[in-house]
Amino acid sequence: MRKCFIFLIFMLLLTGIKAQMSGTYTVGSGGTYSSLTAAYNALVTNGVNGPVVLSIISDLSGQQTLSGSVSGAST
Numbered sequence: 001m002r003k004c005f006i007f008l009i010f011m012l013l014l015t016g017i018k019a020q021m022s023g024t025y026t027v028g029s030g031g032t033y034s035s036l037t038a039a040y041n042a043l044v045t046n047g048v049n050g051p052v053v054l055s056i057i058s059d060l061s062g063q064q065t066l067s068g069s070v071s072g073a074s075t
Helices: 002-015 036-046
Strands: 021-027 048-056
Touching: 021 036, 036 048
Parallel strands: 021 048
Antiparallel strands: none
């Protein structure tokens, strides 16, 4: 039993544990994410476990198309 537990911990450390996202994140210069692409990549990589708000700092400009699915997201 103890060997199984140690093996499980070892495997989790190798694969890396990603925390699912929830809450408000700022996007732009000096924010949590520097661009919408970086924020979206984090969403796709980590998934969500609650409401996520991306608050855009006024220094961003242009258009961005985001497509794909986010684990944990619902309609």
